Amino acid sequence: MYSRRRYSRHTARPLTAHSDDTPSKPTRWRLPCSLSAKFEGSFAYYTVKDRMPQILTKVIDTVHRNKNKFLEAHGEEGIEAEKKALSFFSKLRNEMQTNKPILPLTDEQPDTQIWNQYLDYQKTLVGSDEEPSWFRSPWLYVECYLYRRIQEGMLLSPPISEYDVFRDVKNESFFQSQQAVVALCAHLQELKGKTNSLSSDDVRGEIYKLLQVSLWGNKCDLSISGGQDNSQRSSVLSSLDDFREFILVDDMNSLWGVLSKNRDGNAESRTRVDIVLDNAGFELVTDLVMADAMLSLNLATEVHFHGKVMPWFVSDTTKHDFDWTVQQCTAVNNKWMSKCGQSWKENLKKGRWVYHQHLFWTLPHEFCTMAEVAPDLYTELQKSDLVLFKGDLNYRKLTGDRKWDFTAPFSQALRSFHPAPLCSIRTLKADVQVGLQAGVGERLMAAEVDWMTSGKYGVIQFSPVV
Ligand SMILES: O=P(O)(O)OC[C@H]1O[C@](O)(CO)[C@@H](O)[C@@H]1O
Numbered sequence: 408m409y410s411r412r413r414y415s416r417h418t419a420r421p422l423t424a425h426s427d428d429t430p431s432k433p434t435r436w437r438l439p440c441s442l443s444a445k446f447e448g449s450f451a452y453y454t455v456k457d458r459m460p461q462i463l464t465k466v467i468d469t470v471h472r473n474k475n476k477f478l479e480a481h482g483e484e485g486i487e488a489e490k491k492a493l494s495f496f497s498k499l500r501n502e503m504q505t506n507k508p509i510l511p512l513t514d515e516q517p518d519t520q521i522w523n524q525y526l527d528y529q530k531t532l533v534g535s536d537e538e539p540s541w542f543r544s545p546w547l548y549v550e551c552y553l554y555r556r557i558q559e560g561m562l563l564s565p566p567i568s569e570y571d572v573f574r575d576v577k578n579e580s581f582f583q584s585q586q587a588v589v590a591l592c593a594h595l596q597e598l599k600g601k602t603n604s605l606s607s608d609d610v611r612g613e614i615y616k617l618l619q620v621s622l623w624g625n626k627c628d629l630s631i632s633g634g635q636d637n638s639q640r641s642s643v644l645s646s647l648d649d650f651r652e653f654i655l656v657d658d659m660n661s662l663w664g665v666l667s668k669n670r671d672g673n674a675e676s677r678t679r680v681d682i683v684l685d686n687a688g689f690e691l692v693t694d695l696v697m698a699d700a701m702l703s704l705n706l707a708t709e710v711h712f713h714g715k716v717m718p719w720f721v722s723d724t725t726k727h728d729f730d731w732t733v734q735q736c737t738a739v740n741n742k743w744m745s746k747c748g749q750s751w752k753e754n755l756k757k758g759r760w761v762y763h764q765h766l767f768w769t770l771p772h773e774f775c776t777m778a779e780v781a782p783d784l785y786t787e788l789q790k791s792d793l794v795l796f797k798g799d800l801n802y803r804k805l806t807g808d809r810k811w812d813f814t815a816p817f818s819q820a821l822r823s824f825h826p827a828p829l830c831s832i833r834t835l836k837a838d839v840q841v842g843l844q845a846g847v848g849e850r851l852m853a854a855e856v857d858w859m860t861s862g863k864y865g866v867i868q869f870s871p872v873v
């Protein structure tokens with residue numbers, strides 16, 4: 408039925424001579440298998456079985472709840488579109504819950520063909536009597552596919568196609584964490600007021616604080632909580648010391664090694680930091696605060712943000728979320744927040760901050776395929792002095808979402824993905840972790856069953872260019 412030829416990992420094209428999978432480049436270690444719901448009882452299994460249908464049910468409720476809005480905006484056509492979207496999502500939920508084969512996308516978007524080619528590639532991985540399916544295929548693939556199908560459902564339902572089914576929960580989570588946001592903005596403004604009097608050690612201490620705030624901000628995603636409110640209500644800053652023991656890999660000194668070069672360099676030296684964003688809401692604010700501090704403390708001269716082109720994993724940041732957040736901060740009746748909002752607007756206007764989007768971030772591909780699938784993005788990241796990958800999903804894509812040994816080196820799990828020095832800042836919400844000291848994973852495993860998925864633990868894990 409399907410050809411047994413060896414295929415490129417992402418496009419289902421036969422492998423070229425340049426691929427790192429070719430027999431001419433033998434690997435001395437075995438590539439671990441992908442996490443998948445086929446492993447009953449695993450977190451992947453539980454996610455596909457319970458959490459993904461739960462998220463889809465919330466999407467259905469949201470679209471239904473907004474019926475009147477669609478009517479007001481588009482008249483009867485809006486109501487027809489709502490019905491169409493609902494029936495699409497109900498069918499999708501049924502496909503997922505009854506483990507139907509993965510279907511090709513039917514919309515006509517710039518990424519449609521890539522997704523369908525990836526499905527062809529997935530077909531080459533299963534036996535000839537099998538088809539890629541929700542409970543059998545790699546978890547990373549099917550979970551990304553769910554969000555792309557939700558997008559398909561909306562795209563096929565004009566005139567409500569532009570509606571972001573997760574916008575309400577994203578905005579709500581921003582408002583819920585307002586107190587924590589104010590505390591963070593006040594901290595930043597105070598810091599900016601004293602930058603000239605800080606010693607190098609002080610600067611190092613301050614940026615370490617904000618890196619940790621950005622790390623723990625990643626606890627607040629709405630996909631792990633099945634779309635339930637998961638916002639930060641208290642100031643994280645005061646809890647950093649208590650949380651320190653939960654950072655399983657702490658490579659902040661290596662980050663300092665990269666960032667302090669800018670401070671030590673001459674006035675013309677340029678340092679570019681890229682942040683591959685994760686969640687909107689409180690986490691995004693922690694990232695903006697960290698990015699602002701990097702400029703103010705003279706650790707970077709430009710920060711480039713990378714966001715999603717479509718609603719993704721419930722709370723991920725789109726361009727709209729990014730602009731909305733900056734605007735909210737500017738407009739709010741709080742002097743610390745509005746000061747932050749104003750200087751962030753200024754940064755964007757002056758080009759010290761640059762926002763990028765690329766459809767690669769909403770593909771199911773492991774990052775080791777980026778150079779081949781999205782060479783333009785890879786080239787862009789190569790211009791960076793440091794790329795920070797926020798969040799759990801980015802970690803899964805960095806490591807391929809595979810059953811690595813806990814002690815496998817990070818650089819090995821990256822499988823030649825080295826556009827620039829990079830660092831993952833992530834709380835653990837999926838059962839993949841590399842680069843631990845011997846015995847640490849086993850000790851945690853024995854003590855806390857859910858240590859890899861509860862978000863209690865985190866890593867700030869660095870890899871230089873190799
Ligand atoms: O927002 P983050 O940190 O990428 O987390 C999203 C995470 O939520 C989950 O989807 C839960 O399924 C994780 O497995 C996933 O990686």
Ligand SMILES: [Mn+2]
Pocket residue numbers: 628630685686720722723798800
């Ligand atoms: Mn996310």
